[in-house]
Every structure is written in C-alpha cells, then in structure tokens.
Amino acid sequence: MPSVKQELITLLPRLRRYAYTLTGSRDDGDELVQSACERALQKGGKRGDAPLDRWLMRVTRNLWVDGHRAHARRGETGVDADAPDMGFDGERALRSATMLEQVRTHVAQLPQAQRDVLALVAVEGYSYREAADQLDIPVGTIMSRLARARATLADQLQQDKRPPTAH
Amino acid sequence: MQAMTDELLSAYLDGELDAARRADVETAIAGNPDTARRLAALREADELTREAFAAPATETVPDALLDHIAGTQQTTRPAWRHLPAWLMPSAPVPTALAGLAAGIVLMLILPFVPLSGGTPADNPEAPMQPRPLLARALNTTPSQQLFSHAGLTVAPLNTFRTPAGQICREYQARSSAQGVMTGIACRHGDSGWHNEIMLSLNKHKRGFTPAAADGGLRNRRKAWRNADMLSRDAERQLLQRWSTQGG
Secondary structure, three states, X not given: OOOHHHHHHXXXXXXXXXXXXXXXXXXXXXXXXXXXXXXXXXXXXXXXXXOHHHHHHHHHHHHHXXXXXXXXXXXXXXXXXXXXXXXXXXXXXXOOHHHHHHHHHHHHHOOHHHHHHHHHHHHOOOOHHHHXXXXXXXXXXXXXHHHHHHHHHHHXXXXXXXXXXXX | OOOOOHHHHHHHHOOOOOHHHHHHHHHHHHHOHHHHHHHHHHHHHHHHHHHHOOHHHHOOOOHHHHHHHHHHHOOOXXXXXXXXXXXXXXXXXXXXXHHHHHOOOHHHEOOOOOOEOOOOOOOOXXXXXXXXXXXXXXXHOOOOOOEEEOOEEEEEEEEEEOOOOOEEEEEEEEEOOOEEEEEEEEEOHHHOEEEEEEEEOOOOOOOOOOOOOOHHHHHHHHHHHOXXXXXXXXXXXXXXXXXXXXX
16 A cells, blocks of 8 residues: 555645645645645544545645635735746647736636635536535535636636737 | 526536536527527636646656655654554644644643653652653554553554654553543653653644644754654664663
C-alpha cells in the first residue's frame, strides 16, 4: 500500500489546480497547497473513510476560507491582483492568453461561494452530489451557484468581446 | 414547456439532468436560437474556466513544494493505519507543539497529569517523572507497538534525538482513569524518563486548527524537523540497553 505521502504527491497536480482556482494566483495557490499538505501529513490517517483527494481538497479549502476570513477582518480584499506567470504550451494557446487572463480575473471576482462550486464541478469535474457532500450544502444550491457563476462569466466574456472602440 | 433557465442549461452541460429534462433542453435548443446561443455562451464560459486554471495539473510540481512535503513527512509516522483508532489523535504532537508555540492549545495542557508519578507538591522544581509503568513501556516497546499492563496502554510512536543530543520518545497512552493522552518523554541520563509535554486528547476538537499564519508555528516545525528520527535499528539497540539497565 503506498504511503499517504506517496499518494499525496501523485495528487499534487490536481491539488495545485484546485488551489489555483480558489485563490486565482499561482503563488497563493502553491502556498495554500503547501500548508494543506503539511496539515494533512500531520493529521496522519485521520481522514476516516474519505478518499484522499477529496479530503485534501477539503483541508485546502478550509485553510483558504479561514485565511480569507482573516484577510477580510483586516479589511483586505482577498482578491489577488498579481499577474500569474503563465507558461502555455502550443495546444493551450488555442485561445489567447489574454482571454484566459480575463477569465481568471472574472472568476476571482465571483463570490467565494460560487467560486467554491466552480472549482469543484467545472474545473475538477466532480458531480453535483460529490460537490454537495464536500461543501455540506444541498445539491440544489450547487446547481444554482454554478449557474449563477457561469451566467456571470458568460455575460462578462460577451462584454470582453465587444471592442471598446472601433479600429 | 418551462422556460430554459441558466440553471437547467448549466446542469445540462454537466450531464446532471434526468432523461426527461435533458430531452426538454434539447428540444428547446433545437427550436429556439436564443436558447441555443445562451447554451453556447455558458459552454464557452465553462470551457474557458477549465482552461484558465488547467496549467498546474499538467506541469511538473515545483521542487520547492516537493521538498517541503518531504520535510514535513519526517514528522509523521507512516504506520498509523495499523494502530487502534484511539491512537489516531486529532492533534499529533508536532501540531500540538506548534499550537503550544502559538499559544493556541495552552488550555489543553494538564500541568500535573496524574500519569506522572512525581509529587509536584514535594518538589515543584522537579520535572514530571512518569510513573514506573510508563517508563517501562518506553524502555521496552518499539515504536508503533502496544504496551499494555494493568489498565494502561502505551504506544510509543517514534524515537528521536534532539539537536542537543537527548533521546526522546513521542507516545500515546490510554488509561481507564485518564483517557487518551499524548506526550513526549526524554531520557535524562541515568535518572530515566521525564515527561516534557503531555496533552490530553480527550476534549480536543476534531477538525483543523485555525490557519494562523504564525511565525512561531513555522519556527517550531522547523526546529522539530531538525530532530533526528531514529531508525528502527537504532531504536532497537537503545531498547536493548534500556531494558537491561532499567529506567
């Protein structure tokens, strides 16, 4: 049986993606992943029956939400404004880096509750049921938050496409 | 037919609708260009979102992160899984110590835990002396194994050498009277084991300690990582010596 640490390392790519979606920043995301892994390793086998990936995501999200509250208390926005250093490969460049950058900005501006659901379902591919269990909210709430998040993003993307001035 | 809400279209994209509602949506898309456009817009938002955050999942994980995780692992015990459930603490000691440094779990410290056989009233300056049974357990029982005698069960978790060269053992103990506690005892030369720290795990809440971005916490963890975890072989040799000389 692989150790928790070995399993954890195989999950790091997904965990980093999840943290990136939550935080909107590569650096903050990695810092969050690091804290979450630390926490998880020190909790040993304390996760009960939960699959390691979902348990780690829960740890990650809890840390993020806690940190976020701390930010809010200090009157900071919590929205990371740094420009992520993106390295796109050829395939990824199908859509322009600029457009994806806009998407990240829009996602970062969504309410935390919507971003939570978007990260789990739209990015990580969990079912509504799984996401509902993960976040301890009803499936109907998952459905409505996801729809609102996508609707907001779709509307903003439409606006982005309209050039502000004619060339 | 009901109006095609964003909610329905969004759930359609996720494959979360039952057959009947899926058919409704498909009929609506076929019959109404506005609905079809809306679905396309939502789909595009969805695909772009996935793409916007995809990079970390396909990249090599940075060495710094891997190194950090490798470092963290030294403070954990790999063999939790075959220990009984009560031995899976909500706060393994490194976390507890970190909390101590941060002043988080001070209230959990039991200054005169009856597990210690010393009498603080007689000599308040004396370090807590574990009662003989605990000392015996620490002298004879390899890490990850159970010592059980007269209502006291002790599981040494690991053995380590502090930067100052002292040998210490992290353990958990359960007694019918005290419940479950965790502690670290260090050997003081010939005078045997002294408890450096003991925490009751009975009331400790499950869940995660707050993500206090506390410098003290990080420093404590760093210090902990500087302790040398002893190998099984090194530990066995020590146990042999201790069992013969007593403690």
